[in-house]
Amino acid sequence: MKEKPQVKTAPDPVAGTDEVRQAIAALTEAESVKLLHAVEGAAYRLRQRVFCVDPKEIFNEAIARVLDGRRHWQPRRVDFVGLLIGVIKSIEFEWREQAKRPENPVLETDLSDSNSDGDPIPNRIQQAADLRPGAERELIRNEQITQEQLFEQLEEFFSDDALAALIFSEWRRGTKGPEIMKALGLDRQQFDTAVRRMDRAIKKHWPEGMPDVR
Amino acid sequence: MSADTNRSKMDLETLFDNLAEAVEHAPPEDLLAEAKVAGQDTERIAADVKNTLLDAVRNFEQRKLHAARHAYRKRSTELRCKRFALPDSAVERRKMLIDAAATNQRVARVTAKFRDLRELSDEDVRSALEDLMDLGAFDQSAELYDDGNK
Numbered sequence: 001m002k003e004k005p006q007v008k009t010a011p012d013p014v015a016g017t018d019e020v021r022q023a024i025a026a027l028t029e030a031e032s033v034k035l036l037h038a039v040e041g042a043a044y045r046l047r048q049r050v051f052c053v054d055p056k057e058i059f060n061e062a063i064a065r066v067l068d069g070r071r072h073w074q075p076r077r078v079d080f081v082g083l084l085i086g087v088i089k090s091i092e093f094e095w096r097e098q099a100k101r102p103e104n105p106v107l108e109t110d111l112s113d114s115n116s117d118g119d120p121i122p123n124r125i126q127q128a129a130d131l132r133p134g135a136e137r138e139l140i141r142n143e144q145i146t147q148e149q150l151f152e153q154l155e156e157f158f159s160d161d162a163l164a165a166l167i168f169s170e171w172r173r174g175t176k177g178p179e180i181m182k183a184l185g186l187d188r189q190q191f192d193t194a195v196r197r198m199d200r201a202i203k204k205h206w207p208e209g210m211p212d213v214r
Numbered sequence: 215m216s217a218d219t220n221r222s223k224m225d226l227e228t229l230f231d232n233l234a235e236a237v238e239h240a241p242p243e244d245l246l247a248e249a250k251v252a253g254q255d256t257e258r259i260a261a262d263v264k265n266t267l268l269d270a271v272r273n274f275e276q277r278k279l280h281a282a283r284h285a286y287r288k289r290s291t292e293l294r295c296k297r298f299a300l301p302d303s304a305v306e307r308r309k310m311l312i313d314a315a316a317t318n319q320r321v322a323r324v325t326a327k328f329r330d331l332r333e334l335s336d337e338d339v340r341s342a343l344e345d346l347m348d349l350g351a352f353d354q355s356a357e358l359y360d361d362g363n364k
Contacts, residue, residue, distance in 0.1 A: 174223030
């Protein structure tokens with residue numbers, strides 16, 4: 001059988017600064033509102049763990065990632081709004097992960113085993129073995145609610161909105177969005193609209209960010 | 215759908231993902247309509263978003279420019295440092311130039327305009343060495359001299 005001649009196609013071009021500028025200039029009012037929703041949502045959720053996150057910071061980082069090549073934008077394949085929303089999601093995920101661990105982890109080998117007087121000091125493993133929390137840490141921990149307590153509070157907020165309450169209680173049971181839509185006879189738009197009502201209720205109750213949980 | 219147990223099978227991260235998806239999947243026109251119903255000035259929002267994004271592009275370009283300037287200053291400093299590596303005596307500097315012209319093609323090409331390197335003034339020798347260093351044509355020869363191995 002005769003082999004099909006392989007046609008080499010040029011890779012899709014990656015956009016540079018000029019294309020990004022043009023794409024920004026061409027954003028419609030509706031697309032801009034969507035981007036603002038996405039970035040404000042990410043900043044709001046991040047504030048639960050990261051102090052004082054500004055939506056502008058996230059926009060700055062997103063554009064930097066596109067322009068420095070950490071995220072390639074191929075305009076023929078992805079629309080600009082879709083690209084930015086994807087980058088915003090990645091930033092939110094990464095910053096949340098970073099907030100869970102110290103920024104610059106200290107290696108045990110970097111630590112001195114004696115203080116300036118030459119007295120031995122406990123290494124990181126010995127310190128970790130001492131599980132008694134410091135007074136301040138204990139105080140903060142006592143003030144924090146558990147995830148379950150937070151979810152119970154949320155269910156109370158949604159008690160006036162039957163559909164939102166139902167969706168939330170199904171989420172707690174581990175039911176996924178498509179299954180919920182199918183079971184309740186909702187289309188994607190109805191489902192998402194109800195979820196955004198939940199989102200607004202949360203932001204209204206905790207304008208500075210949701211409380212951290214222990 | 216199954217009966218509930220006391221403990222949630224959803225964690226906070228999943229809740230956040232679910233909330234984010236409701237915006238991600240939404241047609242922009244739906245969000246625009248919701249914002250208008252909520253009494254938001256959507257024209258101003260659009261202008262602000264565009265300005266913020268364009269500022270971000272400018273910030274990025276300035277960062278790149280700063281990085282380029284930094285690299286240029288670093289390179290200039292390195293070049294100045296290399297000049298200090300020139301031999302102290304005029305005789306050694308002339309020998310350095312003649313030796314390099316004999317062994318280094320790039321140096322030979324640049325110095326070809328001089329009829330006889332031995333007839334150059336000491337100042338011209340120094341100047342030629344510095345120019346060659348600036349051009350990077352002389353790095354290897356300079357290193358050999360610095361090591362004292364020549």
